[in-house]
Amino acid sequence: MNAQPFLRPFTAPAVLCTVGLVAAMAAVLQFSLRAYVPGSLEPGGFTLANFSDLLKPLYAKVFLDTVWICFLTAICTLFVGYPLAFALVRTQNAILKSILLVIVVTPLFLGEVVRTYSWIIVLGNNGFINSVLMNLGIVRQPIQFMFTTFGVVVALVHVTMPVMVVMLAAGLSHIDRDYQKAAESLGAGPVRTFLTITLPLSMPGVVAGVTTAFAWTFSAFATPQLIGGGKVNMISNLVYQLGFASFNFPFAASLCVAGLALTIVVLTVLRLAARPLDDLKAH
Amino acid sequence: MNNLADSRNGTASSGDDIAVRFDAVTKRFGDATALREVSLSVRSGEFMTLLGPSGCGKTTLLNLAAGFFSPDGGEIRIDGARVNDVPTYRREIGMMFQNYALFPHMSVAENIAYGLKVRHIAKKERDRRVEEVLALVRLAGMAGRKPRQLSGGQQQRVALARALVISPKVLLLDEPFSALDKNLRASMQVELREIQRKLKVTTIFVTHDQGEALSLSDRVAVMSDGRIRQLGTPEEIYRRPCDRFVASFVGDANVLRGRLDGFDGAHSTVAVGTARVKVPEAPLRGVALSTPVDLFVRPEQLKIAEICAPSAFGGRVAAQVYQGGHVDLYIECAQSASDRLLVRSAGQDAMTRWPVGAEVGMIIGIDDAVAFPVP
Amino acid sequence: MPRSTYQRLLGFVGKLAVLLILGFLVLPVAVVTIAAFNDRAILSFPPQAWSLRWFAKAIAYQDFRDGFRNGLVVTVWASTIALMVGAMFAYALDRYRFRFKKGIEGILLSPLVIPHFTVGLGFLILAAQVGWTRGYAVVVFCHVVLVLPFVIRSVYVSLRNLDQSYELAAASLGAPPSRVLLTVTLPLLLPGLVSGWLFAAILSFNEFTASLFVTAQRTQTLPVAMYNYVREYADPSMAALSVMYIVGTAVLIVFANAFLGLGKVLNIEQSR
Structure with missing residues (x-):
């Protein structure tokens, strides 16, 4: 008796996709080890020069900036997203809850370009904030938001927030309300209950949210490209420039490989740091 | 009704009076042995109960009869034919599950007709037999309902009707009363036994409730630790337990x-x-x-x-x-x-x-x- | 429950904070909407005159029209293929034991953490190396790989929640495996499949970074066309398009919430 009647037909397409993805990643790895031949799309022989070039201060700085921006974004998103996730989970009114959910989730599906463009209109020198501030006479000169790390991070927080809220809400929704009631019955005030019960129990959601926010920000391209405008560069921008402006695909590939390695290291560190929380997930 | 009963009698008289035979059946799950060389013969038309605490192997034995997995040793025969390698869907069994497993996306009639449809029985005949079996379980008029619109007792009758309508060689019942409250349970037990007697369908019933086992069965097999400890009529089991385990577990x-x-x-x-x-x-x-x-x-x-x-x-x-x-x-x-x-x-x-x-x-x-x- | 003044104050502060955060989320959407209806070509607040001409211009703009059509082609193919591949794999993942199971699963879920520009560059190089022209096939394949993790997860969760006794019951009634699959498993999985497909379609239609790498002029999708437009022009027709985009997406989300229960799909229902 065949207990797995559809094994082959059901896994074959997935295996094909796996092979495709592995081949694509292998292609990147292979290119990262090839020499750049200026003026040609074909790479030269095998070399480690690309990786030694990565150590040049110009590129090392982009790496550090990227990690810094990702870190900043993840933390800001956490602080802004937590109250919203809390409200989303604890709201009793079904209609209010639906409205909150749609407002939170819609940007998740809007795509990076639309959202980044919206922020250009908000933050630009002739944009919404500066127009309002100047019309009210609060400032004379427009404040420079565009092409600054601040502007990039604000837009990135907006981009990352929905996924953070969803992750936090998932964590919060699985906390039994009786714990909170028990704490209150024992005489703990609302702030104390939150700090000693709810917050610790929601830590698995926090870790999942921060991890995902970090990975998403790392992957962002349109936001640093359009709002950073060349002044604030992340690895993604450098990869694109090298590929499509100087056609130096081998170096672009080595940046991708290094970036991927960095992502893996950071995610592993985050996961290891969160290991003591594993027993909180049990229930 | 006659139709159901007749087809039962037909198969019963052709066999050697043993409907289901387990012969030195062994089943292992990884390192754990669920059944150790269990032998048991269920007579045609008999109501046989497998009784024991959880983990004794009774459900494993039932699932082996259903063909949900194959034994690691020994032989299983239904109506004399070896079924070790026959998949569930060719075994001609009827099974009732603990949670009834009524298909939620089908009406009561569609649920019952499912087995007939699979057997390519014409629509007219199908409708007739569904109606007949619905009358048998006293649910006439409920054909168009969805399972979630029924009470627990009604759901159970639909599950029974669905298993019976295909005139199975053996009816397998996996703790079917455990989800019902106490009063309903007693009346459903009486009803099940009446229907089983009327149709003379060979039945294997799994339970951990000794009261249920004693009141329903023709014979009871008391199991523990992957073995059958005692096989006998309810009275023998109750009055003459063969060892300390049976004496303390039953009654x-x-x-x-x-x-x-x-x-x-x-x-x-x-x-x-x-x-x-x-x-x-x-x-x-x-x-x-x-x-x-x-x-x-x-x-x-x-x-x-x-x-x-x-x-x-x-x-x-x-x-x-x-x-x-x-x-x-x-x-x-x-x-x-x-x-x-x-x-x-x-x-x-x-x-x-x-x-x-x-x-x-x-x-x-x-x-x-x-x-x-x-x- | 009786509440002290302190608790009321706390509640008020909390509500205010949530309102401010919602404001932050909604602000760009609101601003872009105002800009879209502004008659002037230069951004200015508040607008002096209103008009719909940027909408007309956006709709008439050939690159947007092509991008929309290309995006639709890519999305329909990619999400449908991803649904089939992902659903079948999720089934095998839940029910079967096979070699390299963990490995294949890990690789197929890895686009969740691999930056999209890396995936895009990979498919670009791969296509060049095997001599594919940069047609739809590369874009669709790339999108399938990118949305597959979401489909696999969505279907896998539905499968986990599906009581297996339904399938055993069908088998006991005489249905062979293929019939069980078609008449019992598939209908019961339908909500999970629909939400998985919807999820995949929305993500694919919006995918930008990888698309930028793998699309050519002929196959560029709407987000890529929009990106190129923003880099070259500053008039509000892009704002008008954004508004259409936002409205379209919001309608889909409201629909999904009403029919599928977004809270369930996203796993954020309060446990009691």
């Missing part, structure tokens, strides 16, 4: 300490204090005289008697609890292996009021108890 039992005192043809005599109790000889065969034994006696077979009556042993009333139909008397006794003995009396015997602390005598009739050597 309430008082345990008294005694010594083997002698043999007397068909009986052994056990000394309990100064009293002498005659018990079946078989479990004590080959045991030396004066060996300590445990005497298992049912609460309703302990009788209150004069303290000075011959072959009575004494005790002191600790509590009397009125239970409606009967009265439970708790008695402290020096020979008891647990702390108190339970005496259950009904009818005239139950009328006496005993003050707490009263000295009473107890007697046990011939063959009303069984004894096993102390392990």
Whole structure:
């Protein structure tokens, strides 16, 4: 008796996709080890020069900036997203809850370009904030938001927030309300209950949210490209420039490989740091 | 209805009267052995119950009959044909699941017709048989409902109808009453047994509830630890348990300490204090005289008697609890292996009021108890 | 429950904070909407005159029209293929044991953490190396790989929640495996499949970074066309398009919430 009647037909397409993805990643790895031949799309022989070039201060700085921006974004998103996730989970009114959910989730599906463009209109020198501030006479000169790390991070927080809220809400929704009631019955005030019960129990959601926010920000391209405008560069921008402006695909590939390695290291560190929380997930 | 019953009789008479036969069946899950060389023959038209605590292997045995997995050793036959390698869908079985597993996206009629449709039975015939079986389970008029619109009892009848409509060679029931409340359970049990008798369908029923097993079955197989401990009619299982496990698992039992005192043809005599109790000889065969034994006696077979009556042993009333139909008397006794003995009396015997602390005598009739050597 | 003044104050502060955060979320959407209806070509607040001409211009703009059509083609193919591949794999993942199971699963879920520009570059190089022209096939394949993790998860969760006794019951009634699959498993999985497909479609239609690498002029999707437009022009027709985009997406989300229960899909229902 065949207990797995559809094994082959059901896994074959997935295996094909796996092979495709592995081949694509292998292609990147292979290119990262090839020499750049200026003026040609074909790479030269095998070399480690690309990786030694990565150590040049110009590129090392982009790496550090990227990690810094990702870190900043993840933390800001956490602080802004937590109250919203809390409200989303604890709201009793079904209609209010639906409205909150749609407002939170819609940007998740809007795509990076639309959202980044919206922020250009908000933050630009002739944009919404500066127009309002100047019309009210609060400032004379427009404040420079565009092409600054601040502007990039604000837009990135907006981009990352929905996924953070969803992750936090998932964590919060699985906390039994009786714990909170028990704490209150024992005489703990609302702030104390939150700090000693709810917050610790929601830590698995926090870790999942921060991890995902970090990975998403790392992957962002349109936001640093359009709002950073060349002044604030992340690895993604450098990869694109090298590929499509100087056609130096081998170096672009080595940046991708290094970036991927960095992502893996950071995610592993985050996961290891969160290991003591594993027993909180049990229930 | 006749149609269902006829087709049953047809298959029954053609076989050798054994509908399902397990022959030295072994099943392992990883390192754990769920069944150890279990052999069991279920007669045609019989209601066979597999009874045991959870983890005893009863559900595994049922699932092997259903073909949800294959045995690691031994042979399973249905109607004489070896089915070890026959997949579930070709075994012609009917199964009722613990949660009924009614397809939520189909109506009652569609649920019942599913097995007929799979067998390419024409629509007209299908409709007729669905109607017939719905009448059998007293759900006529419910055909268009969805399962979630039905009560628990109704859902169970639909599940039964769905399993029966295909005239299965054997009906497999996996704890079907566990989701029902107590009152409903009793009436559903009676109904199930009536239908089973009417159709003469061979039935294997799995339960951990000994009351259910005793009241429904033609025969009961008591299982523990992957083996069948005793196979017999409900009365045999209850009155003549073959070992300590069966004696304590099936029904309430008082345990008294005694010594083997002698043999007397068909009986052994056990000394309990100064009293002498005659018990079946078989479990004590080959045991030396004066060996300590445990005497298992049912609460309703302990009788209150004069303290000075011959072959009575004494005790002191600790509590009397009125239970409606009967009265439970708790008695402290020096020979008891647990702390108190339970005496259950009904009818005239139950009328006496005993003050707490009263000295009473107890007697046990011939063959009303069984004894096993102390392990 | 009686509440002290302190608790009321706390509640008020909390509500205010949530309102401010919602404002932050909604602000760009609101601003872009105002800009879209502004008659002037230069951004200015508040607008002096209103008009719909940027909508007309956006709809008439050839690159947007092509991008929309290309995006639709890619999305329909990619999400449908991803649904089939992902659903079948999720089934095998839940029910079967096979070699390299963990490995294949890990690789197929890895686009969740691999930056999209890396995936895009990989498919670009791969296509060049095997001599594929940069047609739809590369874009669709790349999108399938990118949305597959979401489909697999969505279907896998539905499968986990599906009581297996339904399938056993169907088998006991005489249905062979293929029939069980078609008449019992598939209908019961339908909500999970629909939400998985919807999820995949929305993500694919919006995918930008990897698309930028793998699309050519002929196959560029709407987000890529929008990106190129923003880099070259500053007039509000892009704002008008954004508004259409936002409205379209919001309608889909409201629909998904009403029919599928977004809270359930996203796993954020309060446990009691």
